[in-house]
Amino acid sequence: MEILGIPLQAFLGQLMLGLVNGSFYAMLSLGLAVIFGLLGIVNFAHGALYMIGAYVAWGALEYLGLNYWAALVLAPLLVGAVGVVIERTLLKQLYKIDPIYGLLLTFGLALIAEGIFRDAFGVSGQSYPVPELLQGATNLGFMVLPNYRAWVIVASLLVCFGTWFVIERTRLGSYLRAGTENPALVQAFGINVPVMVMLTYAAGAGLAAIAGVLAAPVIQITPLMGSNLIIVVFAVVVIGGMGSIMGSILTGLVLGIIEGLTKVFYPEASNIVVFVIMAIVLMIRPAGLFGKEK
Amino acid sequence: MASARAVQHARVAWAVGLLLLIAAPFIGVYPIFVMNALCFAIFACAFNLLLGFTGLLSFGHAAYLAAAAYATGWLVRSAGWSPELGMLAGTLIAAATGLVVGLIAIRRQGIYFAMITLAMAQMVYFVFLQAPFTGGEDGLQGVPRGKLFGLLPLADDKIMYFVVLTIFVAVFLFVIRVVHSPYGQVLKAIRENEPRAISLGYDVDKYKLLAFVLSTGLAGLAGSLKTLVLGFATLSDAHWSLSGEVVLMTLLGGMGTFAGPVLGAFTIIGLQNFLADRVGSWVTVIIGAIFVVCVVAFRRGFVGELLAWQRRRQKVG
Numbered sequence: 001m002e003i004l005g006i007p008l009q010a011f012l013g014q015l016m017l018g019l020v021n022g023s024f025y026a027m028l029s030l031g032l033a034v035i036f037g038l039l040g041i042v043n044f045a046h047g048a049l050y051m052i053g054a055y056v057a058w059g060a061l062e063y064l065g066l067n068y069w070a071a072l073v074l075a076p077l078l079v080g081a082v083g084v085v086i087e088r089t090l091l092k093q094l095y096k097i098d099p100i101y102g103l104l105l106t107f108g109l110a111l112i113a114e115g116i117f118r119d120a121f122g123v124s125g126q127s128y129p130v131p132e133l134l135q136g137a138t139n140l141g142f143m144v145l146p147n148y149r150a151w152v153i154v155a156s157l158l159v160c161f162g163t164w165f166v167i168e169r170t171r172l173g174s175y176l177r178a179g180t181e182n183p184a185l186v187q188a189f190g191i192n193v194p195v196m197v198m199l200t201y202a203a204g205a206g207l208a209a210i211a212g213v214l215a216a217p218v219i220q221i222t223p224l225m226g227s228n229l230i231i232v233v234f235a236v237v238v239i240g241g242m243g244s245i246m247g248s249i250l251t252g253l254v255l256g257i258i259e260g261l262t263k264v265f266y267p268e269a270s271n272i273v274v275f276v277i278m279a280i281v282l283m284i285r286p287a288g289l290f291g292k293e294k
Numbered sequence: 295m296a297s298a299r300a301v302q303h304a305r306v307a308w309a310v311g312l313l314l315l316i317a318a319p320f321i322g323v324y325p326i327f328v329m330n331a332l333c334f335a336i337f338a339c340a341f342n343l344l345l346g347f348t349g350l351l352s353f354g355h356a357a358y359l360a361a362a363a364y365a366t367g368w369l370v371r372s373a374g375w376s377p378e379l380g381m382l383a384g385t386l387i388a389a390a391t392g393l394v395v396g397l398i399a400i401r402r403q404g405i406y407f408a409m410i411t412l413a414m415a416q417m418v419y420f421v422f423l424q425a426p427f428t429g430g431e432d433g434l435q436g437v438p439r440g441k442l443f444g445l446l447p448l449a450d451d452k453i454m455y456f457v458v459l460t461i462f463v464a465v466f467l468f469v470i471r472v473v474h475s476p477y478g479q480v481l482k483a484i485r486e487n488e489p490r491a492i493s494l495g496y497d498v499d500k501y502k503l504l505a506f507v508l509s510t511g512l513a514g515l516a517g518s519l520k521t522l523v524l525g526f527a528t529l530s531d532a533h534w535s536l537s538g539e540v541v542l543m544t545l546l547g548g549m550g551t552f553a554g555p556v557l558g559a560f561t562i563i564g565l566q567n568f569l570a571d572r573v574g575s576w577v578t579v580i581i582g583a584i585f586v587v588c589v590v591a592f593r594r595g596f597v598g599e600l601l602a603w604q605r606r607r608q609k610v611g
Binding site: 042090093094097099100101103104105107108109110111112113114115116118119227231232234235237238268271272274275276278279282283286 | 398405410423538545575581583584
C-alpha cells in the first residue's frame, strides 16, 4: 500500500517518529508556558534541564545501577531541586526588571550546564538501553509499532494532561492562575506567592527532566541535545502563544507530526519547517494560534 | 544629560583608544587578533544600535554576520569580485535578510521578539548547513584578500589592518550620528515608552524596521570584513552561541553607551583567545558565568558603571 508514492510502512513510521518528537515539544513548551505565566521569564535553561534529566537517567544506571523507572522518579526530583536553587538564588532578583534579563540569565545558566557536561562527558554522546519491559515491537497488522515509542507518546500525554488537570481543575491550579493574573492580590488573600513561584519553577524544571528521561533511550545523550531542541520549542511556543495550556500541548504534537511528514515528502526542509510555519503564523495571526492579542 | 565635562572626558578616552589602535601593529601586537576583535567591535556596535538605543533584543544576529561572511567569501573567491564590491554585496545581502526577518519579527514585542529572531536565525543556520555554496560543515575556505580598489594589496597585514580600523571608526561615528539624529531620538522614545510613541503619531513599526535593517546591515559589514581578514567563513559564524556572545559583549561593555560594545568585544575576544588553549570546554562555562554575573549584578556594564560613578561624584562635588 502507498500514500502519494510513499510506502505505507515508511509513512506511518515517520508519523510515529513525528508524534514522539511532538510529545517532547509538547512537554517542553508546556513547562515554558507555565514558568512564563507565573514568573514572566522565558526559561532558556529549559533545554539544559532536559539534558540534565537525560544524564541523570544515564548516570543512575551507569554508576548506581538504578533502572529506568527509578530514574523517572529521581530525575524530576533532582532537577526540580536544581530549579529551586536557581529560583531562590538568581531568578528571584529579576522579577521587577525587564523580562529580557531573565532570558539572558537563563541563557548563561544553559551555557554553564552545557560546558560542565561537555567537560565531563565529551560531545560524542551516550546511549541508554530501552527498559526491558518496553523492548520489542507490536505488529498491528498494518505497521510494526516499537513498544518504547508507544510508551513515550502515552506517558507524555499523561504528563501533559495531568499538568493541564492540576492547573485548570484543582484548587492549587486556581491559585496558580490567580497568581498569574495578579500576584499582589493573591498574596493579600494569604497565599504564599514566593513559595508558589519557587515551586512552579521547580515543577517546570521537573517536567523538562521527565522529558529528558523519556528521550534518553531514543536519542544520543549529548550535552548539546537541549539547546538544539529548545530553539525549536521557542518557535512552537511562538506559534501556539503562551496563553493556553491546552494550546501548548496541541501545537507541540501537531508540529511534531508536520515535521515527521516533511521528512517523508521533502527531507531537506524538515529542519526548517517549524520555523517556516512560525513565520507564516506570525504574518496571519501575530498573537499565535491560541494566544490573546493584548 | 551628560555634562560638558563628561563629554570632554569621553572625547579624551576615545582619542587615547584610537591612538592605541593606530600604534598597535607597530608595538608588536598580533594584527590578526586586533583585526578580528575590531570586526566583533563593529558587530557589537551594530547590535547595540538595536538593543541599547531602540530596546529591541535580537537573539539571532549571528545569522546576518554569517550571511554576509558567506556572500563575500563566495563572491570574492568563486566569482572573482573585488574586495570592496564583495563587502558591499555582503552588507546589502545581510540587510536584505534583516529586512525579511524584521518584517516578521516586529509583529511581536519584547520577549517574543527575541524568541522569533532566534528561531529565524536557526532557520538561516540550517539553510547554510545544507546550501551547496557554503561548504557545509567545512565552511568556505581560502578566500583571497585581493586589492582594495585595485590599488591596495590587502594581503599585507598592515594595510589590511588600517582598512579594518578605518571602517571601524566610520561605523563608530555613524552609530553616534544616527543616535543623535532626530530619527535616533524617536528610537529612544520607542525604547522608553512604545505606546506613548505610538500615541504621538509615530509609525513605530517603520522606525523599528529601519533600525533592524541598519543594524543587520552593519552586522553584515562586520562579517564581510572578518571573512577577508581570516580568509574563511564557517558555520560557527551562524551558530546561536555567537548570537549570544554579541549580546554579552554589549551587556558587559555597557548597552546604550557608544564605547561599551567596543570594550565588551575586546574583552570577550581577548578572554576567549587567552582561555582557548588553557581550559578547553570551560570557556563556555566561564562565558556563561559572566552572563549570570552581568545580569544579576552588573547590568550597566563597564561604561555604564563608569558614567554612573561620574554622575555620583559630580553630585557630591
